[in-house]
Amino acid sequence: xxxxxxxxQVWAARRSRGLDGRKLVLVAARDADGAATGGVVVAxxxxxxxxxxxxxxxxxSGARNVLRPGAENRDLLCxxxxxxxxxxxx
Amino acid sequence: MILGRVxxxxxxxxxxxxxxxxxxxxxxxHGFYEPPLGTRHLVAxxxxxxxxxxxxxxxxxxxxxxxxxxxxxPVDAAILGVVDRVDLDEERLSPAGAAPGIRRPLxxxxxxxxxx
Numbered sequence: 001x002x003x004x005x006x007x008x009q010v011w012a013a014r015r016s017r018g019l020d021g022r023k024l025v026l027v028a029a030r031d032a033d034g035a036a037t038g039g040v041v042v043a044x045x046x047x048x049x050x051x052x053x054x055x056x057x058x059x060x061s062g063a064r065n066v067l068r069p070g071a072e073n074r075d076l077l078c079x080x081x082x083x084x085x086x087x088x089x090x
Numbered sequence: 091m092i093l094g095r096v097x098x099x100x101x102x103x104x105x106x107x108x109x110x111x112x113x114x115x116x117x118x119x120h121g122f123y124e125p126p127l128g129t130r131h132l133v134a135x136x137x138x139x140x141x142x143x144x145x146x147x148x149x150x151x152x153x154x155x156x157x158x159x160x161x162x163x164p165v166d167a168a169i170l171g172v173v174d175r176v177d178l179d180e181e182r183l184s185p186a187g188a189a190p191g192i193r194r195p196l197x198x199x200x201x202x203x204x205x206x
Binding site: 007008010015016024026037038039042051052061063064074076078079 | 091123140159176177179
């Protein structure tokens with residue numbers, strides 16, 4: 001997973017089945033010191049993260065577990081999902 | 091997932107049977123994402139009927155491979171949606187180094203669309 005900041009929202013009416021009704025957010029990646037790396041990723045957001053909030057994003061096939069846990073989620077086209085909204089980090 | 095623009099289509103009669111009837115589009119990613127081998131593009135399957143010039147969201151890796159119903163398809167990128175609009179917090183984009191690659195290509199087209 002990485003840490004990042006929500007930059008905004010992506011609207012796409014025409015989308016893959018299984019992602020209907022899911023919110024897509026743009027997340028700017030941060031490095032370990034908290035500085036923006038310039039990397040930006042689109043992630044599915046089930047936690048209703050708002051613009052400006054710090055989040056962690058899970059990548060890869062594990063991201064599908066955020067949408068639907070278990071073995072029956074292989075049809076989901078999702079490789080990045082917001083896993084947590086960060087309130088503080090030490 | 092990454093954002094990109096559809097810039098072309100690939101036509102192929104002779105293809106892997108697991109790719110039969112699959113539409114293949116050429117996508118140029120926006121922003122920091124660098125496709126392998128310095129090609130500046132990637133070829134993605136399309137199940138949402140995207141067209142040339144559309145802004146799209148592309149899923150990479152294993153979830154893309156499994157999107158055609160089995161685990162053994164020769165696919166590593168799949169278009170999952172056609173972007174209508176991107177709402178960006180422009181103040182968050184202004185600090186130097188924040189999202190440089192997204193800012194320029196999306197600023198003109200998509201951010202202004204978000205203001206409508």
